[in-house]
Amino acid sequence: MCTTTSSGRKGRPRSAEADAAILEATRVALVELGWSKLTLGDVAARAGVAKTTLYRRWAGKNELVVDAVAVLFDELTLPDLGSLAADVEGVVLQFAALLERPETRTALMAVVAESTRDEALRVRIRASIVDRQKRLVLLGRERAQARGELPAEASTSAAAETADLIFDVVAGAVVHRSLVSAEPVDAAWARRFTALLLGGLSAASQG
Structure with a gap:
């Protein structure tokens, strides 16, 4: 069964564990790097997921950081x-x-x-x-x-x-x-x- 992502698109079923890891990695990266240097690629590497996993869930950095907060x-x-x-x-x-x-x-x-x-x-x-x-x-x-x-x-x-x-x-x-x-x-x-x-x-x- 497909689920709707936060950007309104449909994709694979979401993993709660992957989401939690991504949001935690986002907060850590934001503290260490600041807004301007934070990238989805860096977050993906910290969370141990593929960059495409982030793009299936969030359209960009703004949406990702809001959800992390x-x-x-x-x-x-x-x-x-x-x-x-x-x-x-x-x-x-x-x-x-x-x-x-x-x-x-x-x-x-x-x-x-x-x-x-x-x-x-x-x-x-x-x-x-x-x-x-x-x-x-x-x-x-x-x-x-x-x-x-x-x-x-x-x-x-x-x-x-x-x-x-x-x-x-x-x-x-x-x-x-x-x-x-x-x-x-x-x-x-x-x-x-x-x-x-x-x-x-x-x-x-x-x-």
Whole structure:
């Protein structure tokens, strides 16, 4: 049975082991070589696969690197810590720890920089990373609503807009502090940020 590749083409059944090796090799090569020197040939050699194997799965370097980053972000989880505040603080610290890893930092900054010149790459980043990680926002909100900490939204469209805004606020704040300001995202910062997110400026100033 044939499977559809990430570029939309059909080919041989994919090997999970080969995919994992290729994505790991991509992250290692990106840290060692940087975006400009990374080539699919180098990745194939590191992963121990034929170069044609990569081209059957990915149309080019942009798509490959985005998928290599997306796998790392899929490691994020949202354990039920008993309250909305604890859940938010927990995922913020997880996210920050992920951004401290050289392979995550290098790959994310590389694809974001390239995406400023490539609309197709921006679309792929949204689909492969942003939209997939909104699952954490949806899960956290469902738990908070079940606990009575948050009201239900008035409509499906309002719920979607709220999820988008929450994701943008959390992801934007953590990425900016970690990668732009190069400041630590520790437990104290996560607590202050969560107070601001949940209670507004007055609550944050009292914390």
